Amino acid sequence: MTAVIEFKDFSFIYEGEKEAAVKHISFSVEKGDILLIAGISGSGKSTILRAMNGLIPHMYNGVYEGEVLIEGKSVLDTPMNELSRSIGFVFQNPENQIFAFSVERDVAFGLENQGFSSEEIRERVAWATGMLGISDLRKMAPFELSDGQKQRTAIAGVLALKPNILILDEPTSLLDPLTAKETLALISDLNKELGLTCIIVEHRLELAAPIANKMLVISKGEVRNFGRLKDVIVDPVIYLSGISIPPLIELQKALGIDDVRLTIDSFIREIVHR
Template sequence: MSDLISVKNYNFTYAGSNKPALIDINFNVKKGEIVVIAGPSGCGKSTLLRSLIGLIPHMYAGKSSGSVIVDGLDVSQTPISELAKRIGFVFQNPENQIFMFSVERDIAFGLENLQLPRDEIQNRVIWACELLGIIDLMKRAPYELSDGQKQRVALAGVIAMKPSILILDEPTSLLDPYTAQELINLVKKLHDELGITILIVEHRLDLLLNIASRIVIMNEGKIVLDGKLDEVLTKKEAMLIGVGIPTIVRLQNLLKEGGLDLGRISLTVVELANKLNVILRDNI
């Protein structure tokens, strides 16, 4: 499979700062991957995402070296408007992304900027609303929606552009656990149905255990761990860095320390319960 994102020996320091925010980043993403980016506050996650979508260097001043190539384009040489056709980006706070007086106008906004024919715009708005389950919200005013609904509208606006990459920076941080899980399930659906490659910064790793194929852990501007979830989350370094290790993984790590090695780590409660059932039945 080809690499959709390729970051090589990349460093970035914000203007006015004497400390680099990103140090020697080497990071490739293949088409169709779902990658979680995690790490303590201030470690550089959002800076890395800004470097992928072109906000760095086009909107944020600073000094960079190395290369960032996305979908074959050198980000530093490509206008943000061109990158936006390929990469959809959803912020932590949907308020920053919703401008219009009705949901449907809001979702159409990015498409109008692409100067697509009116019919095509209308079709894509309906398609995106159906996919995200917000057809009944189309005529509503975005400011009167709940946070979870706003986040879906923001996601619909991005999906309507038919990007090949979807980048989400803490999309669930304003949501309650149930709505957060619903949003993550929708993201998974977009991946499965549209084949979109997804990068997601998320602190609540337990939400992503069933959907992500890979996790990248950052610390102090560097990528320190990169691999499959079950392999990375059982490493001592992951615990020391202070990434919120999901309870199900912590339980298995503790059991292993206590002498009960269950083999390959289970990422779902059902799978772990089945394993424990067998062991307990055999020993009672």
């Protein structure tokens, strides 16, 4: 497999700071992976995301060491607009992302910017709004939307660009649980159907773990563990990094089950009733 994202001994010190925000970060993500990044506030998660989409070093100054490669190209040498063709970024707070006069204008914004034909724009807006379940909100103004609807609008706008890599920074923190679960299920579908590589930062592991296959644990700017999610999620280092694991996983750990099941369905089917 070829790595679509590769961090090679990457360290970064923000301008004016003494300490590195992240130190000696190395990991790689392959095409079609869903990587779950877990770490407490201030652990360096945002810095890693910024180093992927090029905000670091193109918008944030500082001391940059090592290398970050996106689809084989060094982020350092690749302009932001070129990176943005590969990478879609969904922010934690949709207020930072949506601003047009209607949902449909907002979803179309990125497409218009990239010069798609009006027919293609119509099609993609219909597809993306449909995927996020906001088709009937298309004429509404963002201020009329609930926070959850705003986040879905923001995700639709990014999805419409059909990026190869989708980065989601706590995408569900403002959604109600069922919508959050459905949104993550949708991301999983997109991953399967389109081979879309996804990077998700999410505190609620009970929702995100079932859809991810890789996991990166970061604490104090350093990688504590990285690998197959099923292996990483049971590593005690996770507690030391301040992350809580879902009751389902805790229960299986207490029962001494090595190959943990990530959904209650598979746990009941394969462990309880076997």
